[in-house]
Amino acid sequence: MNIKKILKITIALLFIGFCIHIVYTIIDGRKDEGKSADMAVVLGTTVNTDGTLSERLEKRLECGLKLYQDKRVKKIIVSGGFGKEGFFEGDKMKEYLVGKGVPDSLVIVDNKGNNTTATVANVIRLKDSLHYDSLIVVSQYFHLTRTKMLFKKEGLENVSSASPRYFEYRDFYSLLREFFAYYYDRLF
Numbered sequence: 001m002n003i004k005k006i007l008k009i010t011i012a013l014l015f016i017g018f019c020i021h022i023v024y025t026i027i028d029g030r031k032d033e034g035k036s037a038d039m040a041v042v043l044g045t046t047v048n049t050d051g052t053l054s055e056r057l058e059k060r061l062e063c064g065l066k067l068y069q070d071k072r073v074k075k076i077i078v079s080g081g082f083g084k085e086g087f088f089e090g091d092k093m094k095e096y097l098v099g100k101g102v103p104d105s106l107v108i109v110d111n112k113g114n115n116t117t118a119t120v121a122n123v124i125r126l127k128d129s130l131h132y133d134s135l136i137v138v139s140q141y142f143h144l145t146r147t148k149m150l151f152k153k154e155g156l157e158n159v160s161s162a163s164p165r166y167f168e169y170r171d172f173y174s175l176l177r178e179f180f181a182y183y184y185d186r187l188f
Helices: 003-030 055-069 089-099 116-125 141-153 171-187
Strands: 039-043 075-079 107-110 135-138 159-162
Touching (some): 003 141, 003 171, 039 116, 055 075, 055 135, 055 159, 075 089, 075 116, 107 116, 116 141, 116 171, 135 141, 141 159, 141 171
Parallel strands (some): 039 075, 039 135, 135 159
């Protein structure tokens, strides 16, 4: 076999692997097995410059709120960082949930969840003090496969997920970004 043929086969196999991973990520991220857990972890995203929630963040919180209202979780951890817009995402997320009737004491804020890896590390650090054994991770569908993998990598096996029915054009870019982030986080 010559080098050109080997290169073509390698590229074809890599492309097929990429496509399989993307399809799996979409299916896994859209799947809600209906499980219950001790806690939900809602991952943060943009707070608008006027302090209102971006539509994407509001949809994540609606999903987490529904888990609480349906008695699938007992508490909710909201995790995000300090955005360039000038707000702590976690504080704004808690404000939203408390405004929707979730008792203040049942919403735990992580304002140091500047990225997915930081959120996972922060939530794992809270495990002993919050006494949880299971989580439902809430984020956009494309983000959930990697987030669950990171929790499992840290030894928490009982992790499921739920995502809002919310789609944007930027999801195509996000799927591509998550592909590379998944394998980076898996290896390092």
